[in-house]
Each structure stands twice: as structure tokens, then as C-alpha cells.
Amino acid sequence: MRPLVLAAILASALASPAFAQSVPPEPPTLQHRQGLSMEMPKVEEDAALQAAITSTTRPEADRVRDSQRHPFETLTFWGLQPGLTVVEIEPGRAGWWRNILEPYAAATGGRYVPVSKPTESMGVEDGTADMVVVARAFHNWSRDGRTDPHMAAFFKALKPGGVLAVEQHRSVEGLNVADVASTGYVPESYVIHAARRAGFELEARSELNANAKDDRDHPFGVWTLPPVRTSERAGRTLTAEERAAFDAIGESDRMTLRFRKPETAN
The missing domain is CATH 3.40.50.150 (Vaccinia Virus protein VP39)
Known part of the structure; x- marks a missing residue:
């Protein structure tokens, strides 16, 4: 693909609403x-x-x-x-x-x-x-x-x-x-x-x-972890093994x- 054509396609994508919504208004200045x-x-x-x-x-x-x-x-x-x-x-x-x-x-x-x-x-x-x-x-x-x-x-x-x-x-x-x-x-x-x-x-x-143990992938959000330790909600109940695994993560x-x-x- 020629550079000018590629640049035009990229410029069009950057201007699209879908792309604009995915970019934060102010990029983080600290890594x-x-x-x-x-x-x-x-x-x-x-x-x-x-x-x-x-x-x-x-x-x-x-x-x-x-x-x-x-x-x-x-x-x-x-x-x-x-x-x-x-x-x-x-x-x-x-x-x-x-x-x-x-x-x-x-x-x-x-x-x-x-x-x-x-x-x-x-x-x-x-x-x-x-x-x-x-x-x-x-x-x-x-x-x-x-x-x-x-x-x-x-x-x-x-x-x-x-x-x-x-x-x-x-x-x-x-x-x-x-x-x-x-x-x-x-x-x-x-x-x-x-x-x-x-x-x-x-x-x-x-x-x-x-x-670093907290991967944030918890069925009840951060409240799955200690100290709240939510174990049941909306028909979902943690098994004893799941409860122990989330407790082992510690706090958020x-x-x-x-x-x-x-x-x-x-």
C-alpha cells in the first residue's frame, strides 16, 4: 500500500467517532x-x-x-x-x-x-x-x-x-x-x-x-476480596476452593x- 493512501486511511480512522471515544481526553503523563x-x-x-x-x-x-x-x-x-x-x-x-x-x-x-x-x-x-x-x-x-x-x-x-x-x-x-x-x-x-x-x-x-496478585477478575468486583469477602450474589455462589483463592489474593x-x-x- 502506498504511503499516501495509508496515511489517508489512518487519518480517516482517527477522525471516526468510534476511535475518538476510545482515546482518553488527556493521555497519562506518568507511566x-x-x-x-x-x-x-x-x-x-x-x-x-x-x-x-x-x-x-x-x-x-x-x-x-x-x-x-x-x-x-x-x-x-x-x-x-x-x-x-x-x-x-x-x-x-x-x-x-x-x-x-x-x-x-x-x-x-x-x-x-x-x-x-x-x-x-x-x-x-x-x-x-x-x-x-x-x-x-x-x-x-x-x-x-x-x-x-x-x-x-x-x-x-x-x-x-x-x-x-x-x-x-x-x-x-x-x-x-x-x-x-x-x-x-x-x-x-x-x-x-x-x-x-x-x-x-x-x-x-x-x-x-x-x-500484583490482584488481577481484578472477580465475580463480585473488589468486594469479592478481603475484607468484605462477598461470596454470594444474584444466584452465584463461590465454591470453597474459589473462596480460598480470593482470600489468598489479599486486599486490592x-x-x-x-x-x-x-x-x-x-
């Missing part, structure tokens, strides 16, 4: 699990944080999960320090992060603020939060258009230089978020693009909470991201 885009935390001693994590006042079920959720390393990576005002978005009834962050804030002269409906109220004055923590929520927000309004609310609540801390179940890169969000996973690029649209800068990403593969509101932002 998944490669090179300098990954950052492991430099753990510094924080006795108050260690005490909050190891405290027997935390539910035993929470402490059992520490080996897979790495709370000390994750919070250190996010930049948690004594005396900060930390807003947690949708902490839920179980309050896994809350059970660490709230006593830590009380012990260090900080402030912990749980927020369930951020577009109605962030629980703090604009520009006064040091950190906003979002764990495992983007798959819900992406399904009904809440991601961008939520990101805007986080940006407004944070001080210039404040941190948006994200932990989220991670899908394979390049998939359409609309196709995977119902399984509990979203692409890492989806979160990064949403944060950048709101004005945040991606400062660092870590593989602290990665899990997760992105761990740190965004910052620019110092020059209002």
Missing part, C-alpha cells in the same frame, strides 16, 4: 509502575502516630489489616505531622482511617474533621485544612458525576501548600472508567486528571499499597497518591 514516577516513603519516627496505630483501643479487625494497608508508611508518605487539621472524606461507619487519625490529632494538638457531604460542607473554613484524605471513594463518585465537584471542594478547603491524600482501588490503565467503576476500581490516570483539572499538582505516587491493588495545592493558589 504505571515505571522509573522515577514511583516514590517509596522515607519513614521518620513519629511516636504519637505509632501509638495511635498500635493502640488496643483500635478494633482488632482494623489492626489485623495493618499488614496490607500499611498505615504508618502511608500516612508518612502523605506527609502527616503533629498539629495538622485533617479532613477525611466519607470515613464510613467502620472508620478505618478515622480510628487512627482522630486519636492522633487529639494527642498532637491537631484537628480531625470527618465529612460525609463535601459539596454541602467541608467542615472547615475555606483555605484552612492542611490535609484532605480520600480513601476508596472515586469509583462511587465517577458513576454520578460527583468527582469534579468534590475535587473543587477539596481544593477550596485546603490551605495553599495543603495536601490531597488519595488511596483507591486501581484498575488496569487505559480502561474507560464508566466500564470499571461498578467493580470498585478506576484507572490511576482518571484520578490524576480529575485532580489536575481542579488545580492540584501531582507531587508523588507510591506503590506502597500495590498488590491500590494507588497511593499525594497531590498538593500550589503555594500561589488562593
Whole structure:
């Protein structure tokens, strides 16, 4: 085939609606699990944080999960320090992060603020939060258009230089978020693009909470895995062997991201 004819065919394909829908509006600028885009935390001693994590006042079920959720390393990576005002978005009834962050804030002269409906109220004055923590929520927000309004609310609540801390179940890169969000996973690029649209800068990403065993091919989505361990739904019941295999995977593969509101932002 002549080069000019091939070029014309390629140009026509690129202009077709089917092709246009398969290409993300903003290509990822960081490559998944490669090179300098990954950052492991430099753990510094924080006795108050260690005490909050190891405290027997935390539910035993929470402490059992520490080996897979790495709370000390994750919070250190996010930049948690004594005396900060930390807003947690949708902490839920179980309050896994809350059970660490709230006593830590009380012990260090900080402030912990749980927020369930951020577009109605962030629980703090604009520009006064040091950190906003979002764990495992983007798959819900992406399904009904809440991601961008939520990101805007986080940006407004944070001080210039404040941190948006994200932990989220991670899908394979390049998939359409609309196709995977119902399984509990979203692409890492989806979160990064949403944060950048709101004005945040991606400062660092870590593989602290990665899990190479998680192939994301589960009959009940991420909820098939621990800790939820869904084993039956809509007439489908896992066999004992299947249940054991999913338990052996452990918790999901997760992105761990740190965004910052620019110092020059209002």
C-alpha cells in the first residue's frame, strides 16, 4: 500500500467517532509502575502516630489489616505531622482511617474533621485544612458525576501548600472508567486528571499499597476480596476452593497518591 493512501486511511480512522471515544481526553503523563514516577516513603519516627496505630483501643479487625494497608508508611508518605487539621472524606461507619487519625490529632494538638457531604460542607473554613484524605471513594463518585465537584471542594478547603491524600482501588490503565467503576476500581490516570483539572499538582505516587496478585477478575468486583469477602450474589455462589483463592489474593491493588495545592493558589 502506498504511503499516501495509508496515511489517508489512518487519518480517516482517527477522525471516526468510534476511535475518538476510545482515546482518553488527556493521555497519562506518568507511566504505571515505571522509573522515577514511583516514590517509596522515607519513614521518620513519629511516636504519637505509632501509638495511635498500635493502640488496643483500635478494633482488632482494623489492626489485623495493618499488614496490607500499611498505615504508618502511608500516612508518612502523605506527609502527616503533629498539629495538622485533617479532613477525611466519607470515613464510613467502620472508620478505618478515622480510628487512627482522630486519636492522633487529639494527642498532637491537631484537628480531625470527618465529612460525609463535601459539596454541602467541608467542615472547615475555606483555605484552612492542611490535609484532605480520600480513601476508596472515586469509583462511587465517577458513576454520578460527583468527582469534579468534590475535587473543587477539596481544593477550596485546603490551605495553599495543603495536601490531597488519595488511596483507591486501581484498575488496569487505559480502561474507560464508566466500564470499571461498578467493580470498585478506576484507572490511576482518571484520578490524576480529575485532580489536575481542579488545580492540584501531582507531587508523588507510591506503590506502597500495590498488590500484583490482584488481577481484578472477580465475580463480585473488589468486594469479592478481603475484607468484605462477598461470596454470594444474584444466584452465584463461590465454591470453597474459589473462596480460598480470593482470600489468598489479599486486599486490592491500590494507588497511593499525594497531590498538593500550589503555594500561589488562593
